[in-house]
Structures are given as structure tokens and as C-alpha cells.
Amino acid sequence: MPKVDLDAIEQVNRTGYPPPFDEQVGGRWYRRLAPATGLSDFGVSHVTLKPGSWSSQRHWHNGEDEFLVMLDGEAVLVEDDGRTVLRPGDCASWPKGSTNGHHLINESAHDCTFVVIGGGTNTGGGYSDIDLIFTPQGTYAHRDGTPYGGTKRPG
């Protein structure tokens, strides 16, 4: 394959977050590159955040490493210990099991775009700022384990 034809891969903004946690990610438009290009050893998402949008609720993964590289525009990375502006070429790593939650917020007036890689096995994870966890089964629950209902994380 000479290069990935991004335009040929569906770009979606769907989320399984239960309301009202879905509101902040409405301007997160992403393409799943791995299945579309025959990769199965890790996941690859090509993501554009509209101004004001979040990459996710601030979260961590118990069993999946994540790596991000900024391609265009800028966003603010928020973690327990502060805020960092990410610009094109900047990279970030989030080892599985660290409960220092992370997300990106596009506080600029322009779109920003990044690629994010995920590997490992989903063994659940948590959200730093809200009453939400995700389970190894790909569902959402309150921190006390009570299910949110029919919502499921997008594949």
C-alpha cells in the first residue's frame, strides 16, 4: 500500500459515553486506520479536534499503552500535574496502569490533528474527573460498578 488514503476511510464522531459525558467530544472526528489498512497488532486513530473539543474524558487504561504524536495545530494536554501545550511533532506516552489520567483539549481557534496508537489488552480503566469507569467488557459503569445502561465504547 503506497500510503494511507485518509479520505477513503470513514470519519466519525460517535462515542459511547453516557450523557452528559458525550458533550465535550462532539467535535472529535476520527478515523480508525488499523482495521482499514490491515493492521491488528495495535490500534491507530487519526483524530481531528474542532475548536473547543476534547479528545476524551480524562482517563487512563489499566492494560493498554498509548502513544500520541501531534501533526497539525495545537492542543493542551491535561494531566494530574498540569497542562502542556502540544504542537506539531510533539509526542506523548501513557504507559498502561498509570492512574495519572490524560486528555487533550483544543483551546485554539483552529482544528488540530494527531495520531494516537493503542496496544495491549483492555482490562478496564478509569476517569479522573467524573463518576465513570470502563470495563474489560467494553461497557461503562459508575465508579461503584453500577452499569450506565446500554452504552458501549465504539470498537
Next chain:
Amino acid sequence: MPKVDLDAIEQVNRTGYPPPFDEQVGGRWYRRLAPATGLSDFGVSHVTLKPGSWSSQRHWHNGEDEFLVMLDGEAVLVEDDGRTVLRPGDCASWPKGSTNGHHLINESAHDCTFVVIGGGTNTGGGYSDIDLIFTPQGTYAHRDGTPYGGTKRPG
């Protein structure tokens, strides 16, 4: 970790290629980001190619998916079916097991930089244009299996 401090990670140009196959990658300067940042589910290399340098001999992996995103400058991707210029934001996927070998050549007058991800398990692989294979043990051999000697792929 707020963002990866690239300058704090050793940049090397070492290779285990047996001569004369090492010559074309002398201007390939890379940083291994995964171990340096606590990731183990996949590998991440941040690579700068000097003008004229190759990313590797043209190769494929039997058991490891690869994904690349161009960050700066440009390079020519060479595969069985032709040449493609990759520019910032361009992505390429190479599913494991495809024997359509690939590599990048910096034919420009300026450095180019990309990030490349590798996952899966090393079960060996081949080189499209030369009498070389790599083994599941991380060594190099002729296509007939005769070892090249003491060379080993860098970790």
C-alpha cells in the same frame, strides 16, 4: 508525563546490517521512544533521515505490523509496485506477512523526520533486493539460511 523530552533520549545511527548493507543507513538517526517512556505493548522509533539516507534496506516482517507517519520534510517510499512521496501528515501501514517490501529514501536536500510503530512478535522477515533475511532470533542470514556472522539487529 507531560510530553516526551526527545532531547533527553539518546539518538543513535547504529545498525546490525552486515557490510555492505549498512552503508545506506549511516544517515538514519533514531531514538527508541517506547522503553524510554515506559511503553511495552509496541515499539516507537522517532527517526531523522539525513539527505541521501535510507530508513532501512527494503524489507518486510513476517509477524510484526508497522505503521509510519511523516512529521517533517519528505521522503520517497519504495515498494514492489512503485514510488510514493510522503510528506508531513502522510501515513503508511505495512501489515505483517505481506512480502511487498518497503523502505523510505530521503532524496531531498533536507532532513526528514517520521515516527514508526511496530507491534506483534518477531518471527523473521525478508529483504526484497539483497541476499539477506532476519531471523526470529534477531540475527541476519543469507537467503539460504547461512549466518552472516556476529551481526545482530539493534534492540
